Amino acid sequence: MHLVPIFSYVLLRGKCAFCSSKISRLYPVNEFFITAMVVIITYHAGPYSIHGWLAITLILCLYAQAVIDFKTLSLSTYLSVIIGLLGFAFNYLHFFTSIIDSLAGLILGYCSLWLINYIYKKIKGTDGIGSGDYLLLGAVGGVFGSSSLGIILLSSSIISIGLHFFTRTIHGERIPLGTGIALTSIIFLVLIILNK
Numbered sequence: 001m002h003l004v005p006i007f008s009y010v011l012l013r014g015k016c017a018f019c020s021s022k023i024s025r026l027y028p029v030n031e032f033f034i035t036a037m038v039v040i041i042t043y044h045a046g047p048y049s050i051h052g053w054l055a056i057t058l059i060l061c062l063y064a065q066a067v068i069d070f071k072t073l074s075l076s077t078y079l080s081v082i083i084g085l086l087g088f089a090f091n092y093l094h095f096f097t098s099i100i101d102s103l104a105g106l107i108l109g110y111c112s113l114w115l116i117n118y119i120y121k122k123i124k125g126t127d128g129i130g131s132g133d134y135l136l137l138g139a140v141g142g143v144f145g146s147s148s149l150g151i152i153l154l155s156s157s158i159i160s161i162g163l164h165f166f167t168r169t170i171h172g173e174r175i176p177l178g179t180g181i182a183l184t185s186i187i188f189l190v191l192i193i194l195n196k
Contacts, residue, residue: 009023009027009028009031010028026067030063030067033063034059034060034063037056037059037063037186037190038056040190040193040194041055041056041059041190041193042056044193044194044196045193050093051090051093051095051193052193054086054089054090054095055189055193057086058083058086058087058090058143058189059186059189059190061079061082061083061086062083062182062183062185062186062189063182063186064076064079065079065080065083065136065178065179065181065182066178066179066182066183066186067179068178069132069176069177069178069179069182070163070167070176070179073130073174073176074130074132075130075132075133075135075136075178076132077132077135080132080135080136080138080139081139083136083139083140083142083143084106084138084139084142084143086143087102087105087106087139087140087141087142087143087144088102088142090102090143091142091143091145096143096144096145096192097144097145097147098145101145101146101147102141102142102143102145103142104141104145104146105138105140105141105142105143105144105145105146105147105148105149106138106139106141106142107138107141108141108146108149109134109137109138109139109140109141109142109146109149110134110135110137110138110141111134111138112134112137112149112153113129113133113134113137114131114134116128116129117129117131117134129177130177130178132178133177133178133181136178136181136182137149137152137153137156137181140152140181140185143185143189144185144188144189148188151188152181152184152185152188153181155180155184155187156177156180156181156183156184157177157180158180159179159180159183159184160175160176160177160179160180160181161175161180163175163176163179163180164176
């Protein structure tokens, strides 16, 4: 009973059966989301598709980044590098865009947020965007190409500002932009796969 995801959480009323400690409400959300993504991707791409398994790996990395940033306002450099490498793997197989556009997306994604932060820092004297955010946007640009960056950044900003209302008591005025970038990228990826 303790090892069945979601059901054990409900049956145990969100508490550990052994020590009665409260289990985070994010746990069943994580379990449900990841299961749903694996089922959707496997159903549409097939269980033996290299694209499907690359997409599942990419979604897991992006979702981990979203959760990490939402909770701590920091991002994993290693996961961003893996996301960028997965983008090159996809585009080497001509899945999203050309390898040249993938490289352009990586450079433009990183440099655009770096430049915004540079200007902000010159004016305000402090960072306005964390370096993890522009590394993640660069990695995402490497996945989807340079032409996707505008819509991804706009959607990410909207999602992040919306999430800010839930995190104000924890993070103050800081906004989890990395969470918005990661969630938008997952949505973007799923829509592309569903339309292929």
